[in-house]
Amino acid sequence: MVVGATMVAQHVAFAIIAAIVIIGALRVVTTNNVVHAAVWLVAVLAGVGASFLLLGAEFVGVTQILVYIGAIVVLFLFGIMLTRAPVGGEVRLTARNWPVGLVVALPIAGVLAYTLIDAFGADHLPNNTRQLTSAVADSLFQTYLIPFEVVSVLLLAALIGAIVLARKD
Amino acid sequence: MLLNEFLLLGAALFSIGVYGVLARRNGVMVLMSIELILNAVNINLVAFGALHGTVAGQVFALFVITIAAAEVGVGLAIVLMLYRNRSSIDLDEIDAMRG
Numbered sequence: 001m002v003v004g005a006t007m008v009a010q011h012v013a014f015a016i017i018a019a020i021v022i023i024g025a026l027r028v029v030t031t032n033n034v035v036h037a038a039v040w041l042v043a044v045l046a047g048v049g050a051s052f053l054l055l056g057a058e059f060v061g062v063t064q065i066l067v068y069i070g071a072i073v074v075l076f077l078f079g080i081m082l083t084r085a086p087v088g089g090e091v092r093l094t095a096r097n098w099p100v101g102l103v104v105a106l107p108i109a110g111v112l113a114y115t116l117i118d119a120f121g122a123d124h125l126p127n128n129t130r131q132l133t134s135a136v137a138d139s140l141f142q143t144y145l146i147p148f149e150v151v152s153v154l155l156l157a158a159l160i161g162a163i164v165l166a167r168k169d
Numbered sequence: 170m171l172l173n174e175f176l177l178l179g180a181a182l183f184s185i186g187v188y189g190v191l192a193r194r195n196g197v198m199v200l201m202s203i204e205l206i207l208n209a210v211n212i213n214l215v216a217f218g219a220l221h222g223t224v225a226g227q228v229f230a231l232f233v234i235t236i237a238a239a240e241v242g243v244g245l246a247i248v249l250m251l252y253r254n255r256s257s258i259d260l261d262e263i264d265a266m267r268g
Contacts, residue, residue: 010170018178025182025205029189034197041201044182048208051175052230055219060211060227060234067234072204072241079197079245083252093195095261101191109184116176123172129219131227139224140231151235158239165246168253 003127013054021047032093034080038073045069056130059137175216183209196248196258200241207237 024043031037045068052061095101140148182205189202211230218226252258 007170014170014174018174021178022181022185025185028201028205029185029193029198034195037198037201041204044205045208048182048212051178051212052215054170055175055215057215057219057227057230060215060230063231063234064211067238068204068208072238075241075245076197076201079200079248082249083197083258093198094192095194098192101188104191105184105188108187109180112180112184113177116173116180120172120176123220125170125172125216125219126222129222131218131222131224136224136227136231139228143225144228147232151232155235155239158243162242162246165243166249 010054014051017047017050017054020044021051030094032091034093035077037093038076038080041076042069042073045073055125056128058130059133172216172220175212179209179212179216181209182206182212194260196251196260197245199260200244200248203240203244204237207233207240 021044024040024047027040028037028044031040045064049061049064049068052058052064186202186205186209189205190199193199193202211233214226214230214233216226218224218230248258251263255263
């Protein structure tokens with residue numbers, strides 16, 4: 001009984017999250033106001049973070065909120081301001097050849113949906129998928145220690161590259 | 170919960186991101202669409218990690234988040250340089266390599 005109620009709650013939560021993510025993503029790619037697009041992106045990223053929490057991935061969920069909403073969206077807003085996009089007004093932000101995008105994206109969506117339903121239609125997630133942050137940390141600093149260090153070097157390279165590219169000579 | 174709920178959400182997000190990359194003409198908007206694609210990948214990684222009960226999916230999702238941060242930093246620097254050189258980030262106007 002309790003398990004059943006929990007599952008119903010999970011499904012309801014997932015439906016809300018999925019609606020927020022899909023509507024937000026559609027607005028990100030269709031709105032004609034750049035700042036609105038950034039705000040809709042926040043909704044999408046928060047929804048994805050919530051779906052991580054629903055999957056029991058607490059650390060990734062929190063990291064998603066911190067890194068994406070805390071840092072990357074702010075970076076986007078800086079980019080919008082620095083390129084002097086029309087912050088308040090509406091401009092045409094969709095390219096002339098937007099039907100090409102539709103022609104590519106709709107078949108991708110169709111093929112992906114068909115393949116996923118065909119391949120994983122019956123797979124149920126375990127009832128408890130919660131994975132502790134300590135387990136993630138153990139894995140990160142034992143099995144994946146070298147990739148972790150390589151990623152930090154990559155991040156340093158990107159940092160220096162961004163400074164070199166963006167500074168005025 | 171069904172695994173497919175998350176996978177289909179990821180697929181939808183991915184397709185919307187692909188449409189955004191192809192259909193937007195502002196450089197910053199294209200970078201935002203790339204973020205949508207990377208988030209779709211992350212949903213899949215975490216969902217499969219939950220299905221198999223391993224933390225590997227989460228670890229890879231963390232790597233993807235890190236690389237996304239690096240990508241946005243460099244990408245915005247490139248867009249900024251584009252703006253400085255051409256006073257516009259309209260991708261329709263950047264056709265210097267058109268044959």
